[in-house]
Amino acid sequence: MYDAIEKETAERVLHRLRVDQLQEDRDAAHRTWVRAAGKKEESRAARRAFLEANAALREGKKGLRKVTSAATMHRINDTLSSALTWGIKREQAFAKNWAQLVELPLVTRPKPLVWTPERIEHWKRTGEKPGPVMVWTPELTGQFLDFVKDDWLYELWHSFIFLGPRRGKMAALPWTEVNTDALWLRISQQIVDVAYKLYGEAPKSDSVRTLSLSLESGDNLVSFRAKQEQKRQEWADAYVETGRVWTHESGEELHPDWISRRFTRLVELSGLPPVRLHDLRHLAATLSLLAGTDIKVVQEKPGHSSRQITSDTYTSLLPEMTRAEADSVMAVVPRDVPFEVRTALEIPETAWQGDIAIFFAHGARQLGDTWAVGAQTQPDSDLLGMTELAGRGQEDAANASVKWIRDHCTANGLELVRVENFNDRYPEEQRTDFSLTHFTVARSKAPRVDGWALPQGLPPTAGRSARRASSGRRKAA
Known part of the structure; x- marks a missing residue:
């Protein structure tokens, strides 16, 4: 049975390849027709060629069927094995489950x-x-x-x-x-x-x-x-x-x-x-x-x-997922890198989108091991604050940035939601002199479940309306 399936599969593959070639011929004829626009005789000839190629494609598609994959063959065999097992246990109609002896091609599940x-x-x-x-x-x-x-x-x-x-x-x-x-x-x-x-x-x-x-x-x-x-x-x-x-x-x-x-x-x-x-x-x-x-x-x-x-x-x-995992480890286990605050951090109202503020800490090597780290909402925007430290490289600058922002959040009742290390955005030759860290800060933590309780007398749908109104305000902000 499986030999017959493989033979039929080979024929279907050849049929599909012929259809793919007819498809390419049809598309090429269509492009030629489009390029011939404005040239009367050439356009007529190109149109006839396109119609002929399109008719050939329709004819070639007749009887086109899906190719039976190795995974499908395994599912067929599993179903057959299950039926034979049932027959052995319930009816004693078979002496052996022959499906278990079949060797099929290996199935490799493609990774996204x-x-x-x-x-x-x-x-x-x-x-x-x-x-x-x-x-x-x-x-x-x-x-x-x-x-x-x-x-x-x-x-x-x-x-x-x-x-x-x-x-x-x-x-x-x-x-x-x-x-x-x-x-x-x-x-x-x-x-x-x-x-x-x-x-x-x-x-x-x-x-x-x-x-x-x-x-x-x-x-x-x-x-x-x-x-x-x-x-x-x-x-x-x-x-x-x-x-x-x-x-x-x-x-x-x-x-x-x-x-x-x-x-x-x-x-x-x-x-x-x-x-x-x-x-x-x-x-x-x-x-x-x-x-x-x-x-x-x-x-x-x-x-x-x-x-x-x-x-x-x-x-x-996703590469972003791997980076986020590494960054979360860095955020959870901060390093104690001494730094000195030159300008206290202040997050202006314009940096907030509702209850969320997003900004960067950009570090640059000054002289020797001295680094200056400034916080900005955009590369060309005014500094929100600035620190200075003695660090051995961009990782020290990034760790000092995390501690600086975490200390600021703790002192001002804010929540450090997310930290992303963007050091790999720099070319290899610049990574010894620059550092870039991305921060997401929230004004408050998410409300507790009891914060969503409905006032007495309101219908059940009012809760959804209130939540949507709140969502709309956040989007508008």
Whole structure:
């Protein structure tokens, strides 16, 4: 059986390669047609060539099927082994579990890679992806969300990025499993397609889970429901009532494959390095880890069966995550580097964004081992304060900066939220003479749970309104 699968797989691979070549021929013909604009005879000939290449591509795609991977073969064998084991135990129909004797190709699970500037440059130059599973950086993620902010399904793309569900489960999500007041949604259904026909079914028992929503995600769902209601009125009797959260403007349910194709097209239009829709699951988990979320909580997003899988897959993904881990160690275990305050630190009101202030401590070697460290909100802004120390290198300057800022926070009732060491931003030849440390400071710690208690007489929804109003003030600030 497996020999037949491998033979069929080889034929499918050859078929796919032929289709890829036809695709390249079609695209080249289209580019020639575009370049021939304004030249009547040449344009006609180019148009005919394009139509012929496009027809050849459509013909070549007929019968195209997915390639059976080694992982799929292992799943087939596992299912067969389970059936044979049941037959041996229950019916005694078989003498041996022959599936356990089958030797299959090894499966290597590809690790996600991040789109670093070097990999982006290589992709732009050659069109090659460094690996099958790629993940955007937070900056690239923000650029994509800005690009699709006017798309009908903006809220869906936002949910994929920050929640990390599978496409079939998002396509099946009904409004009855969403609570925008308590800020949660429950994954309890999924849609699968067979020969492009949709079928609903329950997911695996360990995949049924409830995901908590951020205030922004909750507001997005409220916004999308309002858009749906507007389209319901515009389409009137032609509107299709499905009860799904995510639909077309006509109310029709989304096909999982259509969601993937739409996402791919948006990525192409944005000009960003390519990622698959499925890769957003990895992005969601990685962003949570980068934000400092406990790995047990992150495990719930992709629905992993163990935290070990989550740890092995994501903890080494983003370079920023590795740096943050090193910086957190430096922040937790400060070094005692003596320094002298030349100008007392003062954080002006203009540096605060709500209850958060972000600034840098820039150190520069003066004479010998003498270092001057100044705090600034921007490279060209006025100094917020200045210290001087005798240090052996940039690490001493960075450690002295941490102690300086921590002492200031302790004396003024502030909280040092985050420390990031940016020393590696300098070229190798400058690292002996310069230091750069990034600080995030908060005016107060997060309120206790009892701080969210509702005054007597207010309805339950008032709590959510108050929280959103508070969130809105923070964003406005």
